[in-house]
Amino acid sequence: MLNKTLLLFALLSGLPLLVVAAPLATVQVRAAGNTETVTADGVVEAVRQTVLAAQVSGAIVELRAKVGDTVATGQVLARIDARAAGQTAAASQAQVQAARAGLEVSAKDFNRHKQLFQKGFISQAALDQADAVYKAAEAQVNAQIAQAGASQTQTDFFTLRAPYAGIVSEVLMVQGDMALPGRPILTLYDPAAMRVTATFPQSVKVTAGSAPLIQIELSGSGLAPITPTRATQLPAADPNTHTLQVRLDLPATTRSATPGMFARVSLSIPSTADSGRVFVAKSAIVRRAEMTGVYVVDSTGKATLRQVRLGRATNDVVEILSGLSVGERIATDPQAAATAR
Numbered sequence: 001m002l003n004k005t006l007l008l009f010a011l012l013s014g015l016p017l018l019v020v021a022a023p024l025a026t027v028q029v030r031a032a033g034n035t036e037t038v039t040a041d042g043v044v045e046a047v048r049q050t051v052l053a054a055q056v057s058g059a060i061v062e063l064r065a066k067v068g069d070t071v072a073t074g075q076v077l078a079r080i081d082a083r084a085a086g087q088t089a090a091a092s093q094a095q096v097q098a099a100r101a102g103l104e105v106s107a108k109d110f111n112r113h114k115q116l117f118q119k120g121f122i123s124q125a126a127l128d129q130a131d132a133v134y135k136a137a138e139a140q141v142n143a144q145i146a147q148a149g150a151s152q153t154q155t156d157f158f159t160l161r162a163p164y165a166g167i168v169s170e171v172l173m174v175q176g177d178m179a180l181p182g183r184p185i186l187t188l189y190d191p192a193a194m195r196v197t198a199t200f201p202q203s204v205k206v207t208a209g210s211a212p213l214i215q216i217e218l219s220g221s222g223l224a225p226i227t228p229t230r231a232t233q234l235p236a237a238d239p240n241t242h243t244l245q246v247r248l249d250l251p252a253t254t255r256s257a258t259p260g261m262f263a264r265v266s267l268s269i270p271s272t273a274d275s276g277r278v279f280v281a282k283s284a285i286v287r288r289a290e291m292t293g294v295y296v297v298d299s300t301g302k303a304t305l306r307q308v309r310l311g312r313a314t315n316d317v318v319e320i321l322s323g324l325s326v327g328e329r330i331a332t333d334p335q336a337a338a339t340a341r
Helices: 004-014 083-118 124-156 208-213 334-339
Strands: 027-029 034-046 048-051 060-061 076-080 159-161 164-171 184-189 194-201 212-220 230-237 243-249 262-270 278-281 286-288 289-295 302-305 309-314 318-321 328-331
Touching: 076 184, 083 124, 194 262, 208 212, 208 230, 208 262, 289 334, 302 334, 328 334
Parallel strands: none
Antiparallel strands: 027 328, 034 194, 034 262, 048 184, 060 076, 076 159, 164 184, 194 243, 212 262, 230 243, 278 318, 286 289, 289 302, 289 328, 309 318
C-alpha cells in the first residue's frame, strides 16, 4: 500500500521514477560428483529374429505375408508348388494299401498252413516257408508306411509356417519366384524380446549389476529414457578398435522399438580422478556466431558474458572444459542477463 502511495505521489508531483530491476536468477558452479557419464551409440536388435528359407525347390504359388504383418505361431506364410510331391505322397499311400492287401493274403495262407500242419498233411518245412512269407509281407507293410510318412513330411516342406508369433520385417521374394533350398523368403522377429547393442571402450566395465545405472534413449520414438532389465558385456574385444560390445535387454513393454533403430546409451561410472570437472545447464549457454559463453554474475550483481569451451553434453547438462571455475555464479536466464544494467 505504501509503494502504491509513493508511486501516485511521484506521478502527481512530476518527480522522476527510480525503477529497481529484479535480481538475476543465478546458480553457483559446483564440481562434479564422484561419478561420470560415458555415452555410446547403439542399435536396436531383436533377440529372436529368424530368416525363413525354403527347404525344397519350386515356384512360390502363394505368399500370404507382407512387411509389417503380425503373425501367429504356425500361421501359413507362403506355399510352394507341391503338385509333384503330392502325387508322390499319394503313390506312397497306394503302395501301403497294396502291401496291406498282400499281408492279409499271407496271413490267411499262414493260418491254413498251420491247420494243415496240425492235422499232419504238410511238413514243418512247408509251415516255415508260409511263416517266412507272412513275416516278409508284414515287413513290407512297415516299410511302405515309413516311406509314406517320409513322403508326407516332404510335402509339408512346401508350406512355410511361422515358428513363433512375431512381426514380418522383410519379404525377399514375390509370388511366382523360384524358391531354392536355403534361399531366404522372408524375415520374422519377436517384438516382445528386444535389446540394444552398444560399443564401449574396453576400459569401461559393465557388470550384471550395471543395468540400473544405464539409460537408453531411442531416437525418434518419443519415449522417456529407458532402464534396461539386464546388461551383458561380451567377453571378446574388437582387435581393431579395442572396444567391447554390450547387450542391453529392453523391457517387454517397449513395443515402439524396432530392429535397426538408433539408440544413445548413457552409463554412470565412478570417476577416475578428481579433476575439478564442472557442469552447467544447457539453458545457461549463450551461442553467438562462433562464440560460446555464459553470463558470470559478480558480487555486485553485474552480469558479464564470458567465453567458455564446452565438453561432452549429457541429457540437460554440458561439461565446461575451460573458462569457468568452481564457486562462481552464472545467470540461469541468458536473455535476462543480456538486458540487465
